[in-house]
Amino acid sequence: xxxxxxLAIGVLSGSGVWLVLRPRTFQVIIGxxxxxxxxxxxIFGMGRLVVDxxxxxxxxxxxxxxxxxxxxxxxxxxxxxxxxxxxxALLLVVLLxxxxxxxxxHVDGREPP
Amino acid sequence: xxxxxxQHLPVVPIVAPLIAAAVILFFAERSRAVxxxxxxxxxxxxxxxxxxxxxxxxxxxxxxxxxxxxxxxIGAWQAPFGIVxxxxxxxxxxxILTSVVGLAAFFNSLAYWDRVGPHFHTLFQLLLMGxxxxxxxxxxxxxxxxxxxxxxxxxxxxxxxxxTQRVKIGLHYIVVNLVGSLLFLIGVSLIYGVTGSxxxxxxxxxxxxxxxxxxxxxxxxxxxxxxxxxxxxxxWPLNFWLVGTYAAASAPVAAAFAVLTKVGVYVLIRLGSLxxxxxxxASIEGSAMLRPDLFGGGMFYLGVLxxxxxxxxxxxxxxxxxxxGYSVIVSSGLMLTVLGLxxxxxxxxxxxxxxxxxxxxxxxxxxxxxxxxxWRSPAPPAAAAAPTAEPVVPEHYVPFGVRRAxxxxxQDDEVGVAIPxxxxxxxxxxxxxxxxxxxxxxxxxxxxxxxxxxAAIEAAQGAPWATAVWTLxxxxxxxxxxxxxxxxxxxxxxxxxxxxxxxxxxxxLEAGPVAVLVLLxxxxxxxxxPVMEFLDAAAASLREPQVYIETVLGGRVxx
Numbered sequence: 001x002x003x004x005x006x007l008a009i010g011v012l013s014g015s016g017v018w019l020v021l022r023p024r025t026f027q028v029i030i031g032x033x034x035x036x037x038x039x040x041x042x043i044f045g046m047g048r049l050v051v052d053x054x055x056x057x058x059x060x061x062x063x064x065x066x067x068x069x070x071x072x073x074x075x076x077x078x079x080x081x082x083x084x085x086x087x088x089a090l091l092l093v094v095l096l097x098x099x100x101x102x103x104x105x106h107v108d109g110r111e112p113p
Numbered sequence: 114x115x116x117x118x119x120q121h122l123p124v125v126p127i128v129a130p131l132i133a134a135a136v137i138l139f140f141a142e143r144s145r146a147v148x149x150x151x152x153x154x155x156x157x158x159x160x161x162x163x164x165x166x167x168x169x170x171x172x173x174x175x176x177x178x179x180x181x182x183x184x185x186x187i188g189a190w191q192a193p194f195g196i197v198x199x200x201x202x203x204x205x206x207x208x209i210l211t212s213v214v215g216l217a218a219f220f221n222s223l224a225y226w227d228r229v230g231p232h233f234h235t236l237f238q239l240l241l242m243g244x245x246x247x248x249x250x251x252x253x254x255x256x257x258x259x260x261x262x263x264x265x266x267x268x269x270x271x272x273x274x275x276x277t278q279r280v281k282i283g284l285h286y287i288v289v290n291l292v293g294s295l296l297f298l299i300g301v302s303l304i305y306g307v308t309g310s311x312x313x314x315x316x317x318x319x320x321x322x323x324x325x326x327x328x329x330x331x332x333x334x335x336x337x338x339x340x341x342x343x344x345x346x347x348x349w350p351l352n353f354w355l356v357g358t359y360a361a362a363s364a365p366v367a368a369a370f371a372v373l374t375k376v377g378v379y380v381l382i383r384l385g386s387l388x389x390x391x392x393x394x395a396s397i398e399g400s401a402m403l404r405p406d407l408f409g410g411g412m413f414y415l416g417v418l419x420x421x422x423x424x425x426x427x428x429x430x431x432x433x434x435x436x437x438g439y440s441v442i443v444s445s446g447l448m449l450t451v452l453g454l455x456x457x458x459x460x461x462x463x464x465x466x467x468x469x470x471x472x473x474x475x476x477x478x479x480x481x482x483x484x485x486x487x488w489r490s491p492a493p494p495a496a497a498a499a500p501t502a503e504p505v506v507p508e509h510y511v512p513f514g515v516r517r518a519x520x521x522x523x524q525d526d527e528v529g530v531a532i533p534x535x536x537x538x539x540x541x542x543x544x545x546x547x548x549x550x551x552x553x554x555x556x557x558x559x560x561x562x563x564x565x566x567x568a569a570i571e572a573a574q575g576a577p578w579a580t581a582v583w584t585l586x587x588x589x590x591x592x593x594x595x596x597x598x599x600x601x602x603x604x605x606x607x608x609x610x611x612x613x614x615x616x617x618x619x620x621x622l623e624a625g626p627v628a629v630l631v632l633l634x635x636x637x638x639x640x641x642x643p644v645m646e647f648l649d650a651a652a653a654s655l656r657e658p659q660v661y662i663e664t665v666l667g668g669r670v671x672x
Contacts, residue, residue: 020292025284032291039295039302046306072305076254080298083261087294090268091287098284101277107288109281 001049005041012038023112025095025105029088036084040077047073119177122169123185123198125162126208126245129155134238142231149223152234156219159241160212167205171647181654182664184251192251192666193315199251199665202651203464207248207379210468211372213633214475215241217626221479222365224623229274229363236273240266240369247376251665253301253311256380260297260345264290267373270366271358282361289354293344300338307331314665317388317658339381346377347445349419356426356438364482364623367434368475374441375471378448381412385452386655387662413453413581419446420588424595433481433603436596437474440550443592444470450585451565454578458568460652461645466561468644469637473549473558476630480542483619483627484607535619540608542624545631547604551597552589557637562589564645 012034019031047070055071095105102109133155140147168174170181177183183200186192200208219237227233243263250256268290272283305311307330308319323331340351347355355374359367423443430436444466451463545556552558566586573582637644654660 020288028288032288032295035292035295039298042299043302046302048306072311073302076302076305079254079258083258083294087261087265087268087287087291090265091284091291094268094272094280094284094287097272097275098280101280107284109277109284 001051005045005049009038009041009045012041023106023108025098025107028107029091029095032091033088036080036088040080040084043073043077043080045073047071120185122162122165123183123200123249124187126159126166126212127198127242127249129158129162130238130242130245134235134242137235137238138232145228148234149227152219152238155238156212156216156241159245160209160216163205163208163212166200167202167209170200170202170205171650179664180660181650182661184665193310193312196255197251197312197665198249199314199661200249201661202647202654203379203382204248206464206468206648206651207375208245210375210471211241211244211248214372214471214630215369217475217479217630218365218368221368221482221623221626222363224620226274226363226365232269233273236266236269237369239263240270242266244372244376248379251313253304253313253316256313257294257297257301260376261294263373263376264294267370270369271362273366274363279361282357286354286358289344293341296337296344297341300334300336300341303330303334303337307334312665313383313387314662316384317662320388335384338384342377342380343415343449344377345374346381346449347374347419347442348415348449349422349442349446352419352422352442352445355442356430356435359438359441359478360432360434364479367437367478367482371441371471371475371478374445375448375467378445378452378467381449381452382655385455387658411453412449416446416448416450416453417584417588419443419449420592422446424592427592427596427599430599430603433484433607434478436599436603437477437481437550440470440477440596441474443596444474447589447592450588454569454581454585456569456572456582457652457656458572459565460655461648462561462564462568464648464651465557465637465641465645466565469549469557469561469634472630472634472637473546476542476627476634477546477550479623479627479630480539480546483623484539484543536608538619538624538628542627542631543604543608545634547597547600549631549634551600552593553597555638557634557641560638560641562593565589 016031016033016035016038019027019034022028022031050069053067053069055069055074057068098109099105104111106112133151137148137151140151142148166183169177169183172181178200181202184192185198185200187196187198189195215237222233222237240263243259243261243266246259247256247263250259268283268287271286272279301311304316307323307327308316310316310319320328320331344351359370362370420443423439423446426439426442427436430439448463448467451459547553548556549558552562566589569582569585573579
């Protein structure tokens with residue numbers, strides 16, 4: 001599972017970096033979305049990959065943390081998803097405004113000569 | 114000891130703007146007076162809170178907080194697990210700086226800019242909330258959240274009064290900062306994955322226990338985190354977004370942005386200070402970003418290169434706002450160079466320089482907004498000053514069918530009493546700002562640079578890293594000279610070449626804040642002694658982070 005997880009993060013961030021460096025605004029925003037997926041998965045992975053374990057101590061007498069998943073990265077990733085979603089939505093609006101105002105979807109607001 | 118209400122004071126600079134921003138939304142754009150009143154009340158509350166917090170960190174009230182470090186536990190959980198706000202002298206200083214610049218920009222915006230688009234005051238309050246929170250928080254992930262709050266508000270403020278130029282620049286600004294935020298997240302989560310802690314004060318102890326591969330991962334994490342902060346601080350080569358953004362933003366927004374780069378610098382100072390404790394030093398020195406060696410630190414070189422970039426930029430700039438933008442870069446570069454040198458005696462003068470340069474650049478941005486209106490607008494004077502100018506939006510493009518706020522009735526003209534002798538005022542303010550930014554005598558810029566350089570030269574006597582110090586001296590003097598040349602040239606063009614200029618009315622509301630900021634800088638010059646004493650104490654507590662760490666982790670937590 002670790003290999004699959006690492007490959008997923010690698011592929012997402014690789015494609016994301018390539019797309020962010022492209023000259024069209026739509027490619028840039030898709031690249032940013034892919035990058036933020038990769039980062040979210042990465043945050044999640046930082047809590048160690050565990051299967052079928054609850055992040056909540058159901059039994060008050062529980063003492064062995066190895067039986068539970070780490071809840072902090074789950075909280076972090078939730079925050080990061082919300083913030084990333086909001087800022088990407090804002091960028092989408094700016095992208096459309098730039099398209100409307102400049103008449104081109106090039107990131108510099110004019111076609112290269 | 115502490116009155117029951119006083120202990121909640123550290124959270125006021127975050128909560129006051131948050132509440133104000135939310136409440137403002139309940140009032141329609143028409144009832145502008147109410148909106149302004151709410152925003153103003155919030156600004157005053159922040160100013161008062163910052164003032165009291167600053168006083169509490171000094172020796173005037175030794176009984177309230179031990180050695181000037183106050184901790185406020187949000188949710189009343191103990192420090193390494195709960196989230197805390199921490200106030201020490203540096204935080205108090207940055208808070209008061211933010212609220213002073215915020216107040217000035219707020220009043221400046223009332224003259225014209227808050228009416229060119231919707232929701233200016235809401236966004237402005239959220240910006241201040243993010244900045245205050247970033248200064249106060251003692252938790253890395255919370256720092257990320259406050260960074261996002263201030264960035265999201267700054268996106269909106271940059272686009273305020275939408276024009277093609279602003280939207281084009283805003284696109285670049287948002288993309289760069291989104292990528293920076295992703296780097297921030299990677300660094301934070303990697304640090305959590307390795308150390309299991311996100312509390313800033315807890316990090317040194319956790320990092321000291323790491324060995325082998327985990328150490329390498331921690332060093333990688335701090336470096337990635339460092340890159341994110343360096344983007345925010347406007348360090349070469351990560352600063353190509355900065356000048357265009359600051360020049361495109363409206364005058365009060367650019368003035369408020371003058372604080373933003375210093376948030377990045379502040380975080381670098383804070384993390385660097387905490388991680389240099391004597392027992393931790395040996396284990397952390399691998400991470401060059403956060404604990405630079407005397408001459409081997411990468412931050413020193415980055416700072417020098419940033420200042421060099423700023424010099425060439427200033428000499429090439431044709432527009433006052435762009436020139437001031439480059440001077441922001443220069444001041445960031447100087448701060449980084451000093452941090453990279455890591456000479457204890459330099460910290461207090463560097464902080465003095467930081468305060469002075471933020472005040473001066475904020476004043477300068479507002480001034481440049483006024484001068485541009487004087488010389489650029491072809492309209493007759495009265496119309497140029499009137500608040501009816503529409504933002505430039507092509508007819509065929511109505512964004513999402515959103516209707517712009519109706520043009521406000523003329524009764525608002527009452528707030529602006531025209532001040533006489535516009536040209537004389539602008540000229541005098543320009544001269545003062547030039548003196549401040551270039552660091553020429555007799556104002557505070559000169560005192561800051563003089564204190565910095567004399568301390569540096571004194572520290573360099575016979576030291577093996579004297580070359581680095583002399584480099585700092587040479588580059589600092591060169592930036593002063595370059596900015597003097599560039600500003601003189603622009604000043605001559607603005608004030609002595611008479612072609613096509615018109616003399617509009619300036620309102621007290623927009624001119625007053627500039628005058629007040631300049632007066633504050635003069636006050637800083639006159640009262641340099643007491644201010645330096647306070648900054649010496651702040652630098653001393655940065656040098657010995659043990660008090661900070663113990664106070665945060667060791668209880669004495671206000672419930």
